[in-house]
Amino acid sequence: MALAHVASMRSEDPYRKVGAAALDFDNRVIGTAYNGLAPGFNAPEGFWDDREARQKFMLHAEVNLCSLFRRGEAKLVATTTMPCTACMQTLCAYGIREIYYRDVYHSSDAPEIARLYGVRLERVDFTPFDGGPIPAAP
Template sequence: MADMKPSDEEHGDVDTLAKNLCSTQLRSPNKARADYVKWEDYFMSLAALSAMRSKDPNTQVGAAIVTRDHKVVGLGYNGMPIGCHDDIMPWGKNGEDISKTKYGFVCHAEMNAIMNKNMHDISGSTLYTTHFPCNECAKLVVQARITQVVYLHHKKPKDPMYIASAFLLDTAGIRYRQFQAEKPYLIINFS
C-alpha cells in the first residue's frame, strides 16, 4: 500500500498545510474570500514582477506608482533606454571608464515608472520599489510630487548616494518606509 502522507516537496511544511486547509475550509461560494492579496502586497508584487523584466545580469529593480485610490499609473524596471539594443550595450559593473560600464546608460526603475506613467499628474502618489531609490531617482520622486516611497530592500544605507537620497526625501517631506509583507510570498500559477 502506498504511503498517503504528502511529501514536504509537494505541499510544504505542516504549518503551511494547516493554513491552506483552514483557508480552504473558510471559503464559501456565497461570501467574499478572506484570503485575497492585500493592497500593499499587490503593489510590491507588481514592482517585483516588473524587476523580472530587467536584463541587467547583476541587479534587477522594479517600481510601481500608485495613486491614493489604488490605481496603478506607472511601472518600470532598470534597463537600457528605448531604442538602444540590449545586446550591444555594456552591462558590466567594473571599470574606470563609465562609457564601458552599465552606469553611463541604464535607466533606473523609478525613472522608467515616472516616464511610463499613464496620467499627467502623479502628485500625491506612492512609489513601490524593490530597492531604496538612489539620489538621482530621489530627485525625480521629489519633482513628480510623489508623497511616499515604500521599498523592499535598502542594501547600502551607509553609501553617500543613499545618504543623500534620504536627506533629499526628508527635506522634501516625502515619507519612506520599508515594506512589511502580509504574506511571505505569492505564487503565480498559469495552469
C-alpha cells in the same frame, strides 16, 4: 510591492534587478517599470559583461517609471530598492508623497531628502511569492 518585484524580473541587467510601481490618488496602478536601457535600444554583444562600463547607460527603474505619468498624477511609488539620491530627487520633483521600498541602499541620501521635502519614505518587508501553495484566507 508585488508589482514592483514582478517588474524587476523584466530587467536584462544580470547584476541588479530593480522594479517600481506607481499608484494614483484612487489607488489605481498607473505604471510599472524596471532598470534597463532606453526603450527600443538593443545592446551590442558583450554589453552586459562589464558592469562598470555599462552603468552610465542604465536608466533606473524610478526614472523609467516617471516617464509614464505627469507631475502630480502619482500618489505613491513602491520600489524594490531604496531610491538612489538622484532618483529620490526625481520622485520629489514629480510630487510623490509616499515611497515604499524593500531593500536598503546605503549609498543613498534618500532619507535626508525625504525629511526635507516631507515625503514618507518607509521600508517594508516583502517576500516574493515562491510558487508554493497559497494560504487560505482567514
